[in-house]
Amino acid sequence: MTSPDTPEWLYPRPDLPPVLSPAQADVTVNLWLLPKFSMLTLYCLLEPLRVANRFGRALFAWRLYSSDGEPVVASNGVRVDVEAALNQAPIYDNLFVVASYEPEAAAGAAQWAVLRQVAAHGGLLAGLETGAFILARAGLMEGYEVALHWESRPAFIEEFPMLALSEARYRFDRQRLTGGGGASSLDLMMAFIEREQGANLVAAISRQLVHSRPAAMPDAGRNGSVDERGRFVLTAEPAPGDFRPRSVRRAEAIMEANLAQPLPIPEICRRVGQSQRQLNRLFQRYAGETAKGRYLSLRLDRAYQILADSRASVTQAGLAAGFLQPAHFSRAYRARFGESPSTTAGRGR
Missing domain, CATH: 1.10.10.60 (Homeodomain-like)
Incomplete structure (x- = not known):
């Protein structure tokens, strides 16, 4: 990992780097897209990774997966191609579950097995929006705090009354990362990058994205x-x-x-x-x-x-x-x- 004081974090490369393969990058971020996922959430997860690669090094690659290997249609109707079916990929270090409406429609035993495989290897599991439901149903959220979109809280409490909920917009609890999705996913991914590469890189990414990271962002409802x-x-x-x-x-x-x-x-x-x-x-x-x-x-x-x-x-x-x-x-x-x-x-x- 680069020292936090490395000057290369100060200025980005003028040219955009190519999309990296896992062999070229320090870290590969794996994202499992569920049908009707939020496109805004996906953009907020990927853009910080792309910008990070402009600062002189091949830092991040990313791979998109679906439950069956077929393209996934987001909630806005946009069709997104993926790398492969989730259960056909050798994933051990991290997996981001990106879901929104009807999260369980494309999740089953084969996908839960992949989640448990990542957990068994000590990898990071992240649940965006209703992705936390899938992690909880796989039995992988016991002892961890969960951050959710405020609309999803009643259903989560009804089904998982013993799990602790956080009022934050996202929550990094050891090897679990959960969040309410949408624009808050940008800060969630910044937290992930900070853990991997340090705070100075995150500050540089924030400058490039013209984004200010608040010190605390409670999960507020309408009023x-x-x-x-x-x-x-x-x-x-x-x-x-x-x-x-x-x-x-x-x-x-x-x-x-x-x-x-x-x-x-x-x-x-x-x-x-x-x-x-x-x-x-x-x-x-x-x-x-x-x-x-x-x-x-x-x-x-x-x-x-x-x-x-x-x-x-x-x-x-x-x-x-x-x-x-x-x-x-x-x-x-x-x-x-x-x-x-x-x-x-x-x-x-």
Whole structure:
């Protein structure tokens, strides 16, 4: 490894280096792409590696794999070619699981065996967005903290209540690296490069990408954060770009914090200091539905996240979203999503 004081980290080569083979690079980063993965996440993982190679040395190569060796279609519809099927590659040192929607649809015993192989050799396992679900189902996250996208937390808590969740946007815990995906993947990859090559190189990459690394980046939700039990906690300030009235923001935050045991709308009105008529008027203006309708939408969205991302049953998802009567849950769910809860659950599995 190059000394942290090496001057070569100061100035990049003017020419772009060729894509390196594993034989040419110090480190090969292996990425397993699951169907409907986030293209933004993939770009944020690869661009720092490409820029790192401009600083005078052949540092990083990368290889893309799919479950079956066929090209993978990202969530934005872009088709990405891969090197090979995951179980056909000799991977031992690191493996990044890049997943988003319906992560388990293309994951099975053959792929879990590769994950366990990497773990057995002491390699690094990384889970981006819902990639952490795959690592957890393979039994490889016990004793490690997990960082997730805030939308995925309810489903993860429902299925893996004994695993510890971090409120950070990404978490480097020994030989496990997890994160919420999207733009936070850039900082996650910077942490990986720093471990491999030192902080000075990361500083140089940041300058090239015109990117500032924050000291701490908590995993915030829409108007607050999530506590250790996955409950929404209201913060005093609105999220950037949220220009809704404070009473609407506070009411929605209270709804978010009470999805499993819904509160009566008059109680929410009392807590935010608005009449029900006035609160409904504000919700109609800023959310396009009444306060009651918005509450129902949030509960159904929670059920959808649990069914799509976990192995929870339809009954469990309904209860987690505050539906005590299965028939009522099914009717409301179909009206919102155009399909039954069991259909969503089956597709996710």
